[in-house]
Amino acid sequence: MACSQSENGFISSFSLFSEKSVQELLQSPVQGSDDHLIEFSETLRTVAKALRRVAEGKASAQAEAAEWKRKYELERAHNLKLENRGKSCLQFQTDLDDMRTNSPTNQPTLYNETNEKPERCSRNGICSHEVLRDGSPDSDSKMIRKASFKLSWCCKGEQSDQQKHDIVSFERGNITTAERSSKQISLKWESSPQTVLILTKPNSVPVQILCAEMIRWLKQQQKLHIYVEPRVRVELLMESSYFNFVQTWKDEKEISALHTKVDLVLTLGGDGTVLWAASMFKGPVPPIVPFSLGSLGFMTPFSELNHASDSEHYKECLESILKGPISITLRHRLQCHVVRDAAKNEYETEEPILVLNEVTIDRGISSFLTNLECYCDNSFVTCVQGDGLILSTTSGSTAYSLAAGGSMVHPQVPGILFTPICPHSLSFRPLIMPEHVTLRVQVPFNSRSPAWVSFDGKDRKQLAPGDALVCSMAPWPVPTACLVDSTNDFLRSIHEGLHWNLRKTQSFDGPRES
């Protein structure tokens, strides 16, 4: 301790009253004869103890600070080393450029310090600590930070930074509500987006062509870093070795880190591709720009195929999105837990699954009537006897829920749709529950057959008698860019996609009310 004290510059005052010296004082012959001296010695001992505590506290704080400083310096030295290596690798790589193979196995990956090799720090360029480096020859190995942005709520065309606080005001005894659901949201970049993830519908030639074209433009004109799925990278490299700079991932762990690196997601496909994109993010989701290359496109307002004659159209859209501000729709998701009867505790067994459209509990291949007991926050709702039940988000209200007779709901409305599928009852009308409830759908023990649950139309799982599905609103919405705004895009999608309430206008001539 003396050593650490002297190292920390505390020895001087403390040594005068060290416990040891007080101890010696107490053990001296004077101790028994003079009560005052004993009292004085004890006071000294207390003071010494207090000083020791102060000294220890400060010493440990200083030790901690020293440790942080050491870590910082190590980190800095390490980064400098990597930068130098990256530069020399780039030099080396440029020389080797012509000799370089274009094999898909050369794909850039995320990796950590332990498997870091000089050649991996170059063109393939992503280094450790979740810090991205693009080592392509036309970049300078600089660190890439995720772009920051600010969301604001607009009110009747005007923007307001003020978030909703007062829901109900009791001023002068009159009850007024301030805001019931979120208004149009505007996203403003505070720093420029640097990394884009492009997700594409598989097996589509128009999608492949547009994807390659977009990547060239985003790289050359916007100097962006680009991620694609491993399958897409292979396809791109088969087309040309030019696409070697395009990055990808190799396992689930790297997918789960994507949201920390990607500023913007572009989807090229239909609604299914937007669902696919959302399912890749089990937590926060970066803003998604959905380009429509499918047949319907309720969630894909950026229509590219309609502009086939104008191949520059996507450039205009992306330029405006990269510049901002963008109107976005925050699409709510449902968080679903399958709770097995065999599990001792509610959330012990299976990972939660997030859905953007809906979770469906149906009879699967069984020809028996489904029998499902439904509870809302522990209150009994009803027993579904029919083909099944859909718990849908408002974004999913235009999908399966609509086909089962559910209402169409604006995607910004925070609610959970409770829509039966072919109920064997004359009075079972669909419900819409508020967003804060937890719904529980249980297969009763006396059910004649198991039920099946599927998530956005995928990942079917069996629910045995006694098993349940617990569902509530997820904390991570899916922000999708609007072409105009949430309302305009929603109305356009139901007009164009469903021909909603399309009817020839009644002619002027004919009988009139007198």
Ligand SMILES: NC(=O)c1ccc[n+]([C@@H]2O[C@H](COP(=O)([O-])OP(=O)(O)OC[C@H]3O[C@@H](n4cnc5c(N)ncnc54)[C@H](O)[C@@H]3O)[C@@H](O)[C@H]2O)c1
């Ligand atoms: N009877 C039905 O209508 C029915 C049956 C099964 C699944 N689905 C829907 O299909 C979805 C899965 O989509 P997919 O593309 O992976 O499968 P998919 O390729 O089978 O396409 C299903 C259709 O649903 C449309 N769709 C998807 N999400 C929509 C939305 N939010 N609003 C309006 N239409 C939407 C798609 O455009 C597509 O035309 C499921 O989440 C479910 O909602 C509908």
Ligand SMILES: Nc1ncnc2c1ncn2[C@@H]1O[C@H](COP(=O)(O)OP(=O)(O)OP(=O)(O)O)[C@@H](O)[C@H]1O
């Ligand atoms: N990146 C992807 N990887 C794997 N599957 C995908 C991917 N993107 C989309 N899919 C799947 O491909 C299917 C069709 O996709 P999508 O709905 O986008 O196209 P579509 O059917 O042509 O369009 P629309 O839904 O407008 O008719 C969906 O089932 C979807 O889950």
